[in-house]
Amino acid sequence: MPKEKVALIGSGNWGSAIATKMGINTAKHDLFETEVQMWVFEEYVKFEDGKWVRPARGAKPPEGKTWIDEGYSPLTQVINEKHENVIYLPGIPLPPNIIAQPDIHKAVSGATMMVFVIPHNFLAPIVPKMEGAFAKNAIGISLIKGIEFEREAGKEKPILISDLLKAEMKKGIYEDWEVEMSVLMGANVANEVAKGDFAEATIGCPKKEDGEKWVKLFDTPDFKVNAIEDVAGAELCGAMKNVVALGAGFSDGLGYGGNTKAAIIRIGLKEMQKFCEVFYGDRKIKNETFLESCGVADLVTTCFGGRNRKCAEKFVTYKLAGSDKGWDVIEAEELNGQKLQGTGTCVDVMKAIKSLGKEKEFPLFAKIHGIAFEGHDPKTLVNIN
């Protein structure tokens, strides 16, 4: 039986972290070819003053020179020599069978299993370059976090990133067939997973055989992976949790105790489930999904530790002190250049719910939206009827 050829598309923080598990497993299991091509967006790097640096953002090499002339090396070359992604996951060794490759077409050449971990605005420019390269029986998995929405007024509805990916991959010569797309989600942040801290993940897959292959590729003793046949549920949880985390942060800002916060988390989990059923009921959403790592565990982590929780707490603290600071100000103060996902998702989710006239079925989401964007008193959070 021919072995599965694995390609990893993406090599940022999460891509490099997951490569540490994939490299172990392709070397260990006969199912896979040992070598994994990892597509790297090529950059130039240099070791200077004790650390690896890149040219300043937007900088160009001097007239008539290249970055190489200036003492820089391609990132792919450094990764392949040092077996370390010195920029995006410094200090963590990558397995030597993970091979950095700057050419996307070469990276996926002959691939039968493709792992996508790129920012989702990279999909449109990158995926078309794969045309004709990967095997026609290939399957894919998305580790991309986020959600998109149909923007037409009154018809807003959530779009899965895995569906966008599937649609991109169907273009060109692959038109007459579909790449089966799974997703990997859960309570797992890159740096902790890379260090080998114990974490779990959930694979949402369209069919059992795909799930079994993906589990073999990712599961290790410190990274327990479970597959469920529910792509939409697993993927939507990862976006919706950020909305609930705003509610958890409001509760913290109001000084409410553990039981109130636990109630908000629990009601949030139920509304996440309802949201999945309302918008993706035709995709067999499963109840178990919400007891998996992608459901309750990821939600708990986000509601106690995440940046959405933190900024929402600040929002209420300022409000109670009589100062109406906007989300953009809080974001700038608290996040050191990073962005909040929860606020944008909250707006889109509420539009989608309103387009179906179903606000009454989502009392907590409606309260969170009211406080975050309609000037409602934060104390209305718990008027959940």
Added chain:
Amino acid sequence: MPKEKVALIGSGNWGSAIATKMGINTAKHDLFETEVQMWVFEEYVKFEDGKWVRPARGAKPPEGKTWIDEGYSPLTQVINEKHENVIYLPGIPLPPNIIAQPDIHKAVSGATMMVFVIPHNFLAPIVPKMEGAFAKNAIGISLIKGIEFEREAGKEKPILISDLLKAEMKKGIYEDWEVEMSVLMGANVANEVAKGDFAEATIGCPKKEDGEKWVKLFDTPDFKVNAIEDVAGAELCGAMKNVVALGAGFSDGLGYGGNTKAAIIRIGLKEMQKFCEVFYGDRKIKNETFLESCGVADLVTTCFGGRNRKCAEKFVTYKLAGSDKGWDVIEAEELNGQKLQGTGTCVDVMKAIKSLGKEKEFPLFAKIHGIAFEGHDPKTLVNIN
């Protein structure tokens, strides 16, 4: 239609807190007689130096005198005059239709709905005194936390407090029928509920009609109550959560991050579910139970805020520092005279699991037991296979 006559058996911290909700609802809904008799274990109290005090534990009044002679008043009298349980829930007004009654037989006289909130070692001395007093069509609900176990070696199995109560109530003249027993559980601590902080509760009931009546009795805008037809699942969650909280505390003591802790909570919830199914599978355990307040919400609160978590963190901290402090020492240091439930339950739960040879199906519980009682390295916590 005759109205329901409600009796509240117990008036400690939780009993008094829940009385604040019951009093509102019996006054509001036509279903109930307005007045609620609340059985109070009679004590003597006196206002002295700005606070209410009781005689020292075990103290007797001087020869030939009573506590009344010494300037004390019966607690029931003070409650009925001040509409406040000055000892067990000071500072919170009780609705005036809650009537303190020191005589248990009178308290339940003609009662059709009985709410039990007494320490479970009071059941045997108190319940028999109710014989002949309550209505023959009466239903009951237990708010008593805890669990018992069959003690015969090799046959250990969990016994529900609600079943013990049912058995006690069947004695004597009630022999030929059964009092349908429900339970009220969830993420709700007495003082927060009494203050009116938003919290939730779950009623596990044997049939829908009972659940509807109990919801009417307890549900208020700040105390959202939901009924499910699963007594055993709801009741067992309340005991098992304390075992998982030990694991959460170990994780904190080891310095593990949010994702590891979330994984322990999640796996713990699944093992709680399995435990219910293994020992009470014949009682139609429901999957939804674990997404109710009594399941995930109470577990989250306990794993972030409770005393079991705190002592387990200390246990590991000492161990890592080379000092093997026993649970009794930590309990004395940390809990100011209160007791840990999780350790005793952990021992009993493991005996029950071992009596069926099912250790392999409960890898997390087994790890927690190994660390807590078998001298295992705390780091083995995450070797969950």
